Amino acid sequence: MLVENKTTETYQAIHIPVSSNSPPGNVFQRFASYFWYYVICGVSISIKDMIKDIYVKAPVIEIEKLKKRSDQVVVMTGGPRGIGFDIVKKLLQLDYTVILGVRNISASQNGIDKIRSLGITSGGVKFLNLDLKSLNSVRQFAKEVLTCEEGSRIDLLLNNAGSVNGNYEITPDNMESTFQVNYLSHFLLTNLLLPRIKETAAKKGGEPCQIVNTSSHVQNACKIKFNELETSKVYVPFKSYCKSKLYQVVHVKTLENKFREEKINVHAYAVHPGEIATDIWDTVGIFAKILQPVMNLGRTTDGAANTVLYPVLTPEVGAKFGGEYFESGQVKPSNKQANKLEIQEKLWERSLELTKDFNEN
Numbered sequence: 339m340l341v342e343n344k345t346t347e348t349y350q351a352i353h354i355p356v357s358s359n360s361p362p363g364n365v366f367q368r369f370a371s372y373f374w375y376y377v378i379c380g381v382s383i384s385i386k387d388m389i390k391d392i393y394v395k396a397p398v399i400e401i402e403k404l405k406k407r408s409d410q411v412v413v414m415t416g417g418p419r420g421i422g423f424d425i426v427k428k429l430l431q432l433d434y435t436v437i438l439g440v441r442n443i444s445a446s447q448n449g450i451d452k453i454r455s456l457g458i459t460s461g462g463v464k465f466l467n468l469d470l471k472s473l474n475s476v477r478q479f480a481k482e483v484l485t486c487e488e489g490s491r492i493d494l495l496l497n498n499a500g501s502v503n504g505n506y507e508i509t510p511d512n513m514e515s516t517f518q519v520n521y522l523s524h525f526l527l528t529n530l531l532l533p534r535i536k537e538t539a540a541k542k543g544g545e546p547c548q549i550v551n552t553s554s555h556v557q558n559a560c561k562i563k564f565n566e567l568e569t570s571k572v573y574v575p576f577k578s579y580c581k582s583k584l585y586q587v588v589h590v591k592t593l594e595n596k597f598r599e600e601k602i603n604v605h606a607y608a609v610h611p612g613e614i615a616t617d618i619w620d621t622v623g624i625f626a627k628i629l630q631p632v633m634n635l636g637r638t639t640d641g642a643a644n645t646v647l648y649p650v651l652t653p654e655v656g657a658k659f660g661g662e663y664f665e666s667g668q669v670k671p672s673n674k675q676a677n678k679l680e681i682q683e684k685l686w687e688r689s690l691e692l693t694k695d696f697n698e699n
Contacts, residue, residue: 361506361573396641397648397667406433411491415439416499418449424643427453430461435488439468439479464488470523471509473696480530491538495549497524502579513568520582526693539603546603548650553608557584558673587663587672592682594661605660607649611642
């Protein structure tokens with residue numbers, strides 16, 4: 339078992355957010371877009387999903403009956419809070435070594451201490467600093483993962499961190515922040531870690547390595563427009579969030595196609611954890627506050643964690659349905675655009691172009 343790394347941050351990302359009181363689009367365009375994405379799409383889809391979560395239960399994973407992963411390593415973005423808390427708890431129960439990319443090591447250590455206070459002594463945790471609003475930070479994080487002792491193998495990559503930015507913000511890389519945090523930084527991180535993941539898969543024999551993108555059912559509410567990926571002609575927070583979650587689904591399908599072509603034993607999945615009342619919605623506004631009491635009736639963070647980990651910890655499912663989009667432990671239809679090869683190829687090439695100065699692969 340590894341001992342938690344309680345050292346101070348060795349890398350501090352340069353983060354100079356640029357917010358604007360006048361986001362792209364005039365007041366009429368923003369109102370129309372806001373009405374469509376929040377009232378028509380957001381509220382209707384969310385209510386439908388919350389009702390579904392009440393009646394369609396999360397998959398049950400009996401952690402105590404699963405074999406231990408004492409020699410296996412997980413790289414995960416985001417700290418042990420909200421859904422992440424229960425994901426990390428289950429991974430430690432299975433004796434994984436978990437490398438966590440977080441913005442605040444001290445706060446994340448508090449989460450691990452809480453898990454340990456529950457009597458969970460197995461598994462190990464290593465913290466490394468990661469700011470998904472900085473591509474340079476992503477590259478530095480990947481470098482530290484690949485050079486540390488714990489990162490000598492990577493069995494599972496969990497692209498779990500995400501945000502909904504209530505204000506229009508341009509990152510230091512000159513990109514809209516929700517797009518970069520939820521999608522592009524994870525795209526870059528996955529590419530930088532892929533060689534190690536492939537090496538690990540080659541050594542494991544029959545058991546695959548895996549990549550999970552924590553997506554959302556709202557990926558069905560939008561369309562990809564390649565003339566406004568990293569920027570927005572008309573900015574509405576929920577619109578940017580929906581699109582970023584669609585990009586994650588496309589990313590998974592593209593990866594799976596490449597793994598099959600190369601005959602590599604790695605699988606990728608996009609997973610919707612359910613409607614969960616976590617602090618990710620704090621900046622969205624009044625609609626999230628109105629819906630929160632209904633959210634509390636549905637899925638717990640423990641159930642959401644089971645949903646995210648289901649294809650990973652259920653071999654007969656994961657091996658058969660690589661590249662698929664999951665809800666409640668079941669493969670569900672994704673946005674039709676995600677299945678189009680021309681969309682997959684175009685998004686891949688555009689993403690490579692946007693990350694070319696940081697992508698060593």
